[in-house]
Amino acid sequence: MHYPNLRTAADTVAFHATHHPRRTALSCEGRSVTYEQLHRESNRTARSLLAAGAGRGARVAFLGKESEHYYEIFFACAKTGAVLVPVNWRLTPAEVEHILRDSGAEVLFVEREYADTAARIREELPARPAIVGLDAGDDRGAGFREWKAGRPDDDLAVEAQPDDPVTQIYTSGTTGLPKGVVLAHRSFFAIRDLLAEHGLDWIDWHPRDVSLISIPGFHVAGIWWAMQAFNAGVTSVAMRMFAAHDAVRLIREHGVTTTCAVPSMLQMMVSEPGVGPADFASLRKVTYGGSPISETLMLECMEILDCDLGQLYGLTESGNTALCLPPSDHRAGSPRLRAAGRPYPGVEVKVVCEDGSTLPSGAIGEICLRTPAVMVEYWGMKEATEETLADGWLHTGDAGYLDQDGYVYVCDRLKDTVIVAGENVYPAEVENALATHPAVAEAAVIGVPDDRWGEVVRAFVVLRPGMSASPRELKLHLQGRIADFKSPSGYEFIERVPRNPSGKILRRELRKEFWAGRERQVN
Structure with missing residues (x-):
């Protein structure tokens, strides 16, 4: 289903509230909200944000797991012109503090589980955001309801435009500190429109579809996938956090027809004890991304899930x-x-060498994209934005090549990012944290292949003369400094870190042993 008149997230929820008011928009842990309820409650929340001074351009942060409240707040921001800043709840307090400080969030919605941490962080911030609790007692959302109580729920004047920023998602950067990627409304509509314009069903929606949101909304893939379902006016089932047995149960109980996942999630689902095709009988299409899929896993998914597969x-x-x-x-x-895919109609791809010149098919270089869904900017980072969006092309940092039919093959990562079960880990983050241990002289971090998670982090550590540290000591040292998924799964103690004449770590030398014999240097 395609509604070309919908151009912004504010349009989406208002339209379906009018045309499908009683249809369930979202179900989470047995609680359901209709499109009319989602529209009206987001109106109420929008007015509360405006009353708190969080209007156009203000940053509104969310620290919590998936729930109906997250999407209500997202739509409220879309209506006021505020920008939602979802925060990965798996991050350490220091990492959360950086995001809140960098974004200058004026309001922070936080679930009870993270409330104490949020309160401590708030005291360290130069601009202290107003905190709205999403839990009170055993009744999730009671504090939130009290905050917005008394505000009208009728329609308010909305001036949202496709190019207006609507969310700011933090992703790892070369300094080890996450960068805020500002996305406009158009990022959630452009690909949908291109597919419809050319009559392609690569990502399609049927009137009776039920979508499973299994990737968290602090990831672009999570919030983008959820918006595709909302744009189509279908029902979504949201998981608070992914667990394979829960995903299988929800697919079976809700008759889920489509979902988006990372391959490691699919691996865990098809590996659940006792699962079979009957558990996935309702599925018609599964899209996946974050890493390629092995042929073994693909065949297993084709047999057990028995549905169409599409890689993003x-x-x-x-x-x-x-x-x-x-x-x-x-x-x-x-x-x-082995391909990552081919561009959607209207999306351009080229592969360039170091001097920026375009390479012919088959030649490996940096993959560059030109897409109408591209980010607005890196928040507060003009030079980094200009470097990444050079001459209107997005430089991905991935190395690969184009074949003669226009398919893109990813061979390596120029920027060294490690992807652990869909979570980005930049080596500098881990290296900086390891360097704070008194026994560590220097460290180098790489990603190594792992059958379950795609990749895991491995650290090479040089100890200071006369000092010692065990892998367990280093692991304990990292607790609270970086999120658990960034922590190395293995350590090697070496005499020196290999570097080139300019001092850059030669990660390729460290990776050789682990990636030898593999056609792709990503997993």
């Missing part, structure tokens, strides 16, 4: 997906299974 490739900076390997290319033995 993109970055937070590209507004999520820019390439797709459609279901027709998911065939056993097909060489295209």
